[in-house]
Amino acid sequence: MKQYIIRRSSYSLLSLFLLSLTIFFFVRVTGDPATLLVEPGASAADIAAIHQRFGLDKPLWTQYGLFVWSLFQGDLGQSFYYQTPVFELYLDRLPNSLLLAFVAMSLSLLIGIPAGIMASVQVGRFWDGFGKLFTLLGQSLPSFLVGLVLILVFSVYLGWLPSSGAGTPLHLIMPAFALGWYFAASHMRLTRSSMLEVLGSEYIKLARLKGLPQSMIIAKHAFKNALIPVLTLAGINVVVMVNVAVVVETVFAWPGIGRLLYEGITFRDFPIVQGVVIMGGGMIVIVNLVIDILYAIIDPRIRLES
C-alpha cells in the first residue's frame, strides 16, 4: 500500500515537473518572453526589470530554476490590469467557480442519473433511444450555444432570469445548466453502463427470485451499487468543471476563474493566462492522484495490479 502511494505520487510529481517544463518551454518558444510578461507599450526600463527578475539573460536552466522556485512560493506573477498578484486573483475567484461547479454538478447528476437508470431499464427501447439522442446532443452542442439559447428564451423572450452577473440564486440557474449540460450526458452514459452491469449480477437475479417488485429491485438493490462509479466520476468532474467553465462564465459574465481567464485574454494580461493554465493542470494532476489513492484504499485489487 505504502509502495503504491509512493509510486503513484512520484508519477504525479513527474507530471507536475513536465507540466512546468511545458509552460516554461512555450513561453520562450516564440522569442523573448519579456514581450509577453510586460504590459503592451512598456518602457525599456520595465523590460529590463523583467529580464532581471526572471534572469532572462542567464542560461535556460537557471531561468527554469527561478520559474519553478517562484511557483513553489505561490508566485504566479503580477497582473498588469489589476496590479495584484495573479495567485490572489485566482483565490478571490475560486469560491465563485466552485459554487458554479457544485450547482452545475448537482444539476447534471439530477438529470444524468435518472436518465441513465431509465435507459438501462429500457435497453433498446424508447428511453434508451432518447438517452442516446441526449448523449449525442450533449456532445455536439457547444456550451456557449446552450448558454446563448438559454438567454434568448429565458431572458429575452420570457424575461424570467437575469442574463448575466452574479449575486442571487437566480443568476446561477442558467450558467449552471449550460455548464452541467455536457456533463449530464456523460453521467447518464456512465449510470447506464453501471446499471446494466449491476442488473446482470447474481444478487439482482436473487432479488427477482425473491419476488420483489421491479421498482424495489431497481431503486433499492441496483441503484445503490450502480451509484458508486458515478459519484467517483462526479468528484473528478467538479474539478474539471472549474477549469472548463471559461466559455460559460464569459457568456453569463459569471465572476469565476473562467471569467478571469477571459479578462486575461481581452486585456492582454499574459500572467493571468499563464497562472490559470498552471493552476488548472496542477489541480487535475493532484485530484487524479487523490482519487487513485482513495480507490486503492477501498479496493485491494488495484494495489496488487502491476
Add this chain to the structure above:
Amino acid sequence: MSTPADVIRLPSPAPRFTALRTFRIGDFPVIPVLILGVITFAAIFANLLAPHNPEVGSLAARFKPPFWLAGGSTEYLLGTDQLGRDVLSRLIFGARVSMVVGFTAVMVAGVIGTVLGIMAGYIGGWVDQVIMRLTDTWLALPALTFAIFLAAIVGPSMWNIVIILGAVYWTRYARVIRGEVLSLKEREFVRLAIVAGCSKPTIMLRHILPNVINSAIVLATLMLGVVIVTEASLSFLGVGVPPPEPAWGLMLSDGKQGLMVGYWWLTVFPGGCIVLMVLSANLIGDWLRVKLDPQLRQL
C-alpha cells in the same frame, strides 16, 4: 388470469426506438453526409455562392432581419449584422474557415499523435516513457484553457489556430494508437517481419502503420466535432480566427450583444451551422467506428 407475459410473442423482437435511425437509410448516415457535403460545397465555392462581400457591409443596412420578417428584404436573405454585412455570405465563408481549420487541425493532430503513438508502442523503453509521460501530462491540461494559453502566446491567425489545435489534441491519438501497437507487436506477421530481418522503420511503416490507420481515421472523425467546437469557442472568446474574417464562433460572439435587443438571427444561424456540422461529424464518426473498428467502441 390476465395477459400471458413473455409467452408466444416469438417472431417480433423487442421494438426499437428509431429516432437515431431517422438520420440514416439502412446503415449509412445519409443525412449527416449530405450536411457535411453541403458545407464542404459552400466552403469550396464560397466566392461564387456568396451574394455579398462577407467582410464589407453597408452601414445603411445594419441589423436587417431575415427576408420573411417585416423590414427584411430578399437582398439579404438571412439579414445583416451590426456592420451591415450579409449574414448568409458570412455563413458561407465561415464554412470555409470551419472546414479548413477542422480538417487540417485534425490531420496535424492525427499525424503527430499517430507517429508518436507508433514510436512509443513499437520502440518501447525510454522512448515510450518520455512520450507517454508527456501525453499524460498534456491530457491533464484542460484542452480549452491550454489552447487559450497557446493562442495568447503565438497570437491569433487561422493557421496558428490549426497548429494550436494540433498541439492540444495529438495526445488523444497517441494514447489510443500506442495501445493498438502494443497488441499488434505480439502478432505473427510482425514477428515474421522481425525474423525476416526488416529494419525497425520498415516494420513501423510497412506493417504497423497500415494496421492502425483505421483507428486513426475513426478517431479523426470523432475528433472533428471536438476540434470544431474548440475552434468556435476560441473565436467566441476572441483568441481564434481574427476579425474581420467570418468565423462562425466570431459571429456568435459579435451577435451576443444584439441578442438582448432581439436580433436573434445573428446568433441562431451561426449557432445552427455549428450544431449541424458537429452533429454530422459525430454521427459519421459513430458509424465509422462500428464499421471500421469494433474494438474502439469503448472510446
Add this chain to the structure above:
Amino acid sequence: MTGAPLLELDKLSTHYVSAQGSRVVRAVDEVTLSIHAGETLGIVGESGSGKSTLALTILRVLPPAARIVSGRMMFEGEDLVTKSDEEMRHVRGKRIAMILQDPMASLNPLFTIGDQVSEPIRVHEGESRAKAWTRARELLKAVRIPSPETRLTQYPHEMSGGMRQRIVGAIGIACEPRLLIADEPTTSLDLTIQAQYLKLLGDLQKAHGLALIFITHNLGIVAKMCDQLAVMYAGRVVESGPVSQIFNRPAHPYTRALLNSIPVMGDPDKRLTAIDGQPPDMSTMPPGCSFAPRCTSVMPRCREAEPPPFVVGEGRISRCWLAEPATGGAELRVAGGVA
C-alpha cells in the same frame, strides 16, 4: 406416487431468439416432467444442456432474449405460463423459491444479512420490520448459523462462502415455499461444507415437507439426495424415471456414458470413460437425434429422425430409438402429454 403432482411440466419449450430473430436456440425443448410434494427430483446434464434455463423458466425470470414458446406448467392446479407478471411475482419466493449457483455473488454487498433475509417475508407477508427480523433470526438458526443475532447486522463480505450459501438457503425457505429449486448450490463450496450443506437441505426438506428440484452435474449427489432423475441433453429430457432404476439399468446411451464417467470409490481398476466429442451447437442442430454424433450405438435412422419419448418402464421414459418397442407400428407406445 399417489395424488396429483405438485408441479407438472407439459411439453415446455423455451427458446433464445437473437435480436434480429435469425438465430433460435432451443434451450428447453418439449420438456415433460413432474414432481410430487416431498419428493426430490434431480436434473443432470452437461453445462449448456438447458438445466438452468429450465429452472429459470419455471420461475419465469428469463433473460430478455428468452421466450417461453409453448407448453404448460401446472403448479398446484394453476398454469404458471399464463400468469401475469404481477401474479407470477407473488409465486416467486413465496410458493416456489430458488437457490443460485454462486453464493459469493448472490448477496447484495451493500445491505445487511438481516435486511436481505427478512426481505421476502416483508414483501410477501407484509410483516413489520421488527417481526420479519425476528423470523430472519429463526431462519438463520434453522440453517445452523452460529450467533444469528450478531450475524443479522453484518454485511456479506464479513462471512465465509459456506455461511453465505446457508444464508441464501435461509432466504429460499423464508416464506416456507412448496417447491425449492437448487441450481448447483454446492459447486463453489469445498467438500466438507458441501456435505454439510446437502444434509442441511435434506433436513429442511423433511422438516417442511417441500419438494426439491436439484440441478447438478454431479451424479454422486443425485444418488445420495434424489428420488427421481431427469437427464437433459441439448435442451431435451432424454431419460427420466426413479433414480435407482436409472442407475441400475440406464436406457439411454447418454445416461450410460454419464454413469461411466463417475469415479467409483474403492475400485481403482475401473477405467473412467469420458464422453467423446462436444455438446452440439444449439443454434444449428443437426436433424435426427442430437446425441447421435457422440453416441457409441448410433444407427443410420438416428441421423434421420428424432426419437420420441418411449415409455420404458413404470414412470420411465427414454428418447432413444433403442428403446422403441420391438413390435413397433400401431402398438408404438409414445409417452407424452399428461401421462
